[in-house]
Amino acid sequence: MSSGFTKNILLTGATGMVGKPVAQYLNSKGYRITGLAREKPDWWFEGQHFISFDLAVHDLNQLRESIVGYDFVMHACDIAKQDVQKNKKIALELFRISRESAIPSFIYFSSIRVYAGVVGDVDEDTLTVPAAGDVYGACKQEIEKSLAGENAQDMTLTVLRLGNVFNENTPHKIPAKTDIITRILHAGRNDHLIHSRNVAF
Numbered sequence: 420m421s422s423g424f425t426k427n428i429l430l431t432g433a434t435g436m437v438g439k440p441v442a443q444y445l446n447s448k449g450y451r452i453t454g455l456a457r458e459k460p461d462w463w464f465e466g467q468h469f470i471s472f473d474l475a476v477h478d479l480n481q482l483r484e485s486i487v488g489y490d491f492v493m494h495a496c497d498i499a500k501q502d503v504q505k506n507k508k509i510a511l512e513l514f515r516i517s518r519e520s521a522i523p524s525f526i527y528f529s530s531i532r533v534y535a536g537v538v539g540d541v542d543e544d545t546l547t548v549p550a551a552g553d554v555y556g557a558c559k560q561e562i563e564k565s566l567a568g569e570n571a572q573d574m575t576l577t578v579l580r581l582g583n584v585f586n587e588n589t590p591h592k593i594p595a596k597t598d599i600i601t602r603i604l605h606a607g608r609n610d611h612l613i614h615s616r617n618v619a620f
Contacts, residue, residue, distance in 0.1 A: 427451045429489045432496030479512045492517045495528040503558040510562045524575040532556035
């Protein structure tokens with residue numbers, strides 16, 4: 420690989436709506452990336468490693484030998500958006516394996532929807548309150564709390580709370596801003612939109 424590579428990063432969900440633009444950005448900046456997803460895509464970068472692995476099916480302990488020597492593990496994979504326990508189990512197991520493998524930093528991609536039940540302005544110190552009935556927001560909140568409870572001084576945990584990510588394949592996430600009724604119906608859910616191509620910026 421090129422001597423210009425610096426940090427070594429494992430990125431789960433590397434082919435997804437969030438993971439793909441993050442991978443593209445990291446590659447453009449000269450980072451050494453290992454993508455992890457069910458199947459290696461045709462567009463994957465020459466000279467960058469890829470692990471074909473289904474987190475929902477395979478035993479994560481099989482990754483122990485692979486998760487060695489990374490500077491960061493970035494977990495951007497949602498296995499089943501409505502399955503809180505499965506997503507939580509995978510995130511915690513990946514976090515523990517990363518810590519036991521002496522990875523310095525673990526980055527978890529969460530969502531601004533952990534704040535959807537909060538009235539008024541929020542910042543990183545605001546208590547998270549998902550909207551009533553929002554399974555996805557509740558899932559992200561539960562995983563955040565579980566990871567925080569597992570954190571140790573020898574590994575840095577960073578939680579990134581992204582806005583509601585959309586692209587041309589998810590038109591249902593884009594409310595018509597000129598339609599008052601639509602804006603009211605989407606209040607607290609789609610007010611913080613970010614196109615997938617801008618996720619990494």
